[in-house]
Amino acid sequence: MDMSDLALQLRRFGLNARKIDRVVVAFVIGCGLVALLDPAQLGTSLTFTAVSLWDTAPFLFLSIGIAAYAGASGADNIISRAFSGHPVKMVFTAAAFGALSPFCSCGVIPLIAALLSMGVPLAPVMAFWLASPVIDPAMFVLTAGTISSEFAVIKLIAAIFLGLFGGFATMWLAHLGMLGDPLRDGVGNGGCGGAKMRVPKAPVWAFWHDEERVAKxxxxxxxxxxxxxxxxxxxxxxxxxxxxxxxxxxxxxxLGGSGIWPIATATLVGVPAYLNGYAALPLVSGLMDQGMQAGAGMAFLVAGGVSSIPAAIAVFALVKRAVFALYLGYALVGSFLVGLAAQLWLG
Structure with missing residues (x-):
């Protein structure tokens, strides 16, 4: 198969070969630089990448399957109706649902793409997107056991607050006409989680009897x-x-010290330095045992969960730059406010 045949096959799946080339080339260049500057690190980094993909795979494939099933069965209209109604109610519902959902910030990407491609307003989608990676039922239990139950409750409240903060801010900006189609060109049209098979008749739950739906x-x-x-x-x-x-x-x-600056620093450091929701808990617990204030720990966890490197790159690949900038802005400002509130509550 030559390059033209490969490009044709990729286009059949709704992918842009040039976009794929840029990411693959960046990955290869990154590996090449590591091999040149620190050869011992290359194996460690590749192993970390493989293990991280493996750990993320169950949530990722579950969300991909849900999005694909919704499109193939015609159930995407039902999903979109769950995010319908009065705009204010939609944002509240999406923020609460996001805080209770089991999806990580990367695994929820296909569902977000499907919702946006269905025409669901950006405001409730943003609320769901921001709240979802902060906490889930399993992480709530682990947070309570690793740090404290009070800290876990505050983190749950923080997830809902962050979703409401971003959702209502996005609603206001959309009302001013500042936000148009949020998805990048090509995304949602057979691309990442696209759902275009929407017909007025009832969904076909057993879609596998229909060859066209199976292909979809x-x-x-x-x-x-x-x-x-x-x-x-x-x-x-x-x-x-x-x-x-x-x-x-x-x-x-x-992150050491007291006052407002450790919280601000934790917010900024949490974005690039965050590991993942589960691996970060022992780190924050240890830092708090060494004297780090609770507000800084909360800001670090919330900011990192929403805008960690994997999550931020996934968002960047999916939406236009203005929406991506809003996403990061909500994460930073909201996490800082959450850190201040947590510090006042927990002292």
């Missing part, structure tokens, strides 16, 4: 997996380098 499911699932796989592999490679060259004791030095 296969196309959506494969294209979404390839799309997210390349971006997440690159993101986890960058995360492995961050872990290697930004040690935990350096983070401890940055």
């Amino acid at each position: 499911f296969r196309k959506t699932a494969i294209s979404t997996t390839l799309f997210l796989g390349k971006w997440l592999a690159f993101a986890f490679l960058l995360e492995s380098l961050m872990i290697a060259y930004v040690p935990a004791d350096r983070i401890s030095d940055w």
Whole structure:
């Protein structure tokens, strides 16, 4: 198969070969630079990337399957109606649902793409997107056991607050006409989680009896997996380098002290230095035992959960730059406010 045949096959799955080339080339260049400058780190980084992809795969494939099933069965209209109604009610519902959902910030990407491609307003989608990675039922239990039950409750409230904050701010901006189609060109039209088979008749739950719907499911699932796989592999490679060259004791030095500045620093440091929701808990617990204030720990966890390197790159690949900038802005401002509130509550 020559390059033209490969490009034709990729287009059949709704993918842009040039976009794939840029990510793959960036991944290869990154590996090449690591091999040149620090050869011993290359194996560690590749292993970290593979293990991270493996750990993320169950949530990722579940969300991909849900999005593909919704499109193939025609159930996407039912999903969109769950995000319908009065705009204010939609934002509240989306924020609460996001805080209670089991999806990580990367695994929820296909569902977000499907919702946006269905025409669901950006405000409730943003609320769901921001609240979802902060906490889930399993993380709530682990947070309570690792730090404290009170800290876990505050983190749950923080997730809902962050969703409401971003959702209502987005609603206001959309009312001013400042936000148009949020998805990048090509995304949602057979691309990442696209759902275009929407007909007025009832959904066909057993879609596998219809050859056209089976083809739709296969196309959506494969294209979404390839799309997210390349971006997440690159993101986890960058995360492995961050872990290697930004040690935990350096983070401890940055987050020490009292007052407002440690909270602000934790918010900024949490974005690139965050590991993942589960691995970060022991780190924050240890730092708090060493004297870090609770507000800084909360800001670090919330900011990192929403805008960690893998999550941020996945968002960047999906939406236009203005929406991506809003996403990061909500994460930083909201996490700082959450840190201040947590410090006042927990002292």
